[in-house]
Amino acid sequence: MDCIFCKIIEGEIPSKKVYEDEAVYAFYDINPSAPVHVLVVPKTHMESLNTVDEGNIQTVSNVLLSIPKIAEQLGLLNGYRVITNCGTDGGQTVPHLHFHILGGKKLSEKLN
Ligand code: 5GP
Numbered sequence: 001m002d003c004i005f006c007k008i009i010e011g012e013i014p015s016k017k018v019y020e021d022e023a024v025y026a027f028y029d030i031n032p033s034a035p036v037h038v039l040v041v042p043k044t045h046m047e048s049l050n051t052v053d054e055g056n057i058q059t060v061s062n063v064l065l066s067i068p069k070i071a072e073q074l075g076l077l078n079g080y081r082v083i084t085n086c087g088t089d090g091g092q093t094v095p096h097l098h099f100h101i102l103g104g105k106k107l108s109e110k111l112n
């Protein structure tokens with residue numbers, strides 16, 4: 001499949017890995033929007049929140065459960081922001097579900 005994030009998970013495209021388990025892969029964003037900017041993705045391909053269903057919700061749960069562990073590992077003790085962009089108007093550019101972890105400073109309150 002021609003998916004950048006599937007290729008990153010497979011190691012075909014290099015990435016700076018932060019965390020990995022059976023269901024989850026996390027790596028530094030190539031174009032960071034904050035001092036710490038990590039992407040957390042399910043290892044199985046799914047497009048976005050729009051395609052979460054009974055068949056893949058367990059994997060999505062594992063992704064969500066990994067996020068506080070990853071944030072702790074990254075030293076984000078004062079907090080962090082999690083964003084998932086969904087579809088064109090949401091600003092999604094890579095059609096493989098991913099959660100941005102942003103932190104390392106007091107983030108702007110502006111969300112759009
Ligand atoms: P989206 O806009 O879909 O929510 O987020 C996609 C993110 O993936 C962007 O922040 C972009 O910088 C990041 N990205 C795109 N291609 C690559 C890549 O090849 N490697 C890494 N590490 N990040 C990427």
Ligand code: ZN
Nearest residue numbers: 003006045096
């Ligand atoms: Zn994919």
